[in-house]
Amino acid sequence: MSAPDASPPPxxxxxxxxxxxxxxxxDGPVDLLLPDGTVLxxxxxxxxxxxxxxxxxxxxxDTSHRGHRRPAPASAPGAPSFPPDGSGQTPG
Structure with missing residues (x-):
């Protein structure tokens, strides 16, 4: 009988x-690599x-974006339009 594989799943x-x-x-936990090379x-x-x-x-x-309005991504010229199903496939 062989020993069970002790390595965790990826x-x-x-x-x-x-x-x-x-x-x-x-989705976390996550490490963010900052421009100066430090890891958060x-x-x-x-x-x-x-x-x-x-x-x-x-x-x-920190939700600062809530106080500043910018045009919706779909209305910006040249902006890709993503489907609401989350498939990541652009229409067309």
Missing amino acids: PPPPRIRLTDRGPLLV HCDRPVVAVCTCRRSRRYPLC
Whole structure:
């Protein structure tokens, strides 16, 4: 009888959700590699990564985007339109 395989199963691939006019939602825990080379480790089950660059806690979202309105992504010229089913396939 052979010994059982003691190695843990591989982690699931990262899941990143795009939100309409908000942050990127990344299933955690996650390590964020910052431009200066430092690593920010987040143990939260979901990490909100700022995309508006207004956050005082950048690169983490502090909901600063709520106070500033910008055009919806679909109305911006040349912006891709993503289907609501989350398939990631652009129409057309």
